Amino acid sequence: MSSMIQQYLDDLRGKRVAVIGIGVSNTPLIKMLVRAGVQVTACDKRDRADFGGQAEALESLGVTLRLGEDYLEGLDQDVIFRTPGLRPDVPQLLAARERGAVLTSEMEAFFEVCPCQMIGVTGSDGKTTTTTIIAGLLKAAGYTTYVGGNIGKPLLPDADGMEHGDVAVLELSSFQLMTMQRSPDIAVITNLAPNHLDVHTSMEEYVSAKENIYLHQEEEGLVVLNEDNEITRSFAAKAPGRVMCFSRKQELERGVYVKDGAIWVSDDNGKREVLPIEGILLPGIHNVENYMAAIAAVNGLVPDDVIREFAAAFQGVEHRIELVRTLRGVRYYNDSIASSPSRTAAGLRCFDQPVILIAGGYDKHIPFDTLGPEIVSHVKKLVLTGPTAGKIRAAVEGAPGYAPGRPAIVEVEDFDEAVAEANRDTVPGDVVILSPACASFDRFKNFMERGNAFKRIIHALD
Structure with missing residues (x-):
């Protein structure tokens, strides 16, 4: 086991841990914690009957279950893993934090222990396709690539097998980013428009959550921004690291843009044509934008000929046109x-x-x-x-x-x-x-x- 995740689990051993939400991302987390000798209470608002045999299976591992409408009452654990869909400021979580509990999540824990480079993608639209394109380009270029976050599978249990030269590509939702105190090495924001205002208290809170994807970067970090989107364009002045923008409306001195029916890159090595638009199998101008964001993220990591070959064959992601x-x-x-x-x-x-x-x-x-x-x-x-x-x-x-x-x-x-x-x-x-x-x-x-x-x-x- 890698030293980073081993140290993380050692620090949890002897502490009482609550995991809120027994779903796709948290079930592997629960099992990993139990295997490491951590005392786990799993909480979920669903009733026992909704779990079938899963409830008994978890209890057989030594997990304490707290199910039903009162699943958040009496949280007195030392560490609480929040499910992304639960706001961090519900009264029960606020009270637990006042008592000294540490509030975290599966994704925040992964950021703590990941030994390899991380590329994170967020936005109101296009983030799943952009994430998938980035991961596909890296795989085609020969990198061992892991895909997770808001898509794929939870990556925390896989962290032990990751090597320094690998790449983890993460789709990150505003709910996952709300309490993030770390940012990926490369951050991509496809665009921002009103979304999820049934959960976020305002558009300002939604935007603020998204900004956590780049605000905690170091100087060598990179954020990729949509120059054509008024909100994301404004982030450039606040970025602590490097900035690369993309635009389909104007040529950029430094960035990725559309010119003469092709996607171009302008960087420290000059200007070059990377990908003819007619060479993109996916239909729609929004997919041209997705490719521009992906190309900006992998610039210097993936050769241009690999990008062209991938774009000619990639048919898209299920449920997306x-x-x-x-x-x-x-x-x-x-x-x-x-x-x-x-x-x-x-x-x-x-x-x-x-x-x-x-x-x-x-x-x-x-x-x-x-x-x-x-x-x-x-x-x-x-x-x-x-x-x-x-x-x-x-x-x-x-x-x-x-x-x-x-x-x-x-x-x-x-x-x-x-x-x-x-x-x-x-x-x-x-x-x-x-x-x-x-x-x-x-x-x-x-x-x-x-x-x-x-x-x-x-x-x-x-």
């Missing part, structure tokens, strides 16, 4: 990852013709004003479902250029019915896309479950 099926000339796309208006707008711009759009879902208290004009310009039929249906309709009907029937708007209650309505009266050449502009929690556990439900329905069409 994923072609599900073509049936009788109609193409069906799954863009369930689009849980914000800006992401849906980017997806709509990928198509040359007006599309049939399925949208709506859980209300994150994000305004839809900017989405209204995009729908008017790019959609011929809009099928709305979920709690936000009325808000999206109002944004469309209030947008410049809207006229009754352009687009046609239909509201339905049931998700299956919404997909059926989108498919009704389609003709060859049509595009049907699920791109909700909202989170999935009104009906589904996550966007993957929503996307898979859509795909099942589409594959059942005959």
Whole structure:
């Protein structure tokens, strides 16, 4: 076992530890702590019946379970691992900290013990695809690469096997970043727009959380910023380390930009063309931006010919403008990852013709004003479902250029019915896309479950 993680676990041994949330990221953490001889209490708001045999399996390892509505009451442990979805300022956690408890998380612990270079990616849109592109480029260049954070699997249990020359590529959400006191060696912020305002108290808090990805860097650290985004552009003056920006709207003296139909890099070695846009298999201008962010992050690590070869073959990430099926000339796309208006707008711009759009879902208290004009310009039929249906309709009907029937708007209650309505009266050449502009929690556990439900329905069409 590496000395860093060994020391970390040695420091925990003899202390009482609480792990809040028995989910994908924390279950391996619980097992690792138990194997190291740490006394663990696992807390979760779900009832015992929801866990099936998992509850008994954890108890057989010596884990104490605290389940149900009162799962946060009486926290008196020395160290508390917070699940990312739980705000750090809920009364029970504040009281525990006042009693002297250390509040941390699986990701914060990984930052403490990771022995290799870390590249972190955050943003309101595009972070999963950008993370995946960066990791793919590094793997193609021969690096041993680990992918985790908000995607993939928890990396803390893998830290022991990591070598100094490896690279860990991390997608980091605002919830993971809220209490971060360390930053990755290379930080990428794809863009920022209103998001997750159902959890964050304000846009200012959301932005502040995102900034933790670079504010704790050393002088040799690098932050990659979107020059075309007003919020991220302002971070350059505050960066403690190096800055590289990317822009598809203007040529940069230092950075990554679009010129003459290609992505260029300008750095200490001069200016060079790296990747023709027509050489990118993924559709959409937003994916050009994702590649620019990735190229800025791996500049000097991955040869340009490797970038070109990868871009020509990479087909994208599941649930992101994923072609599900073509049936009788109609193409069906799954863009369930689009849980914000800006992401849906980017997806709509990928198509040359007006599309049939399925949208709506859980209300994150994000305004839809900017989405209204995009729908008017790019959609011929809009099928709305979920709690936000009325808000999206109002944004469309209030947008410049809207006229009754352009687009046609239909509201339905049931998700299956919404997909059926989108498919009704389609003709060859049509595009049907699920791109909700909202989170999935009104009906589904996550966007993957929503996307898979859509795909099942589409594959059942005959």
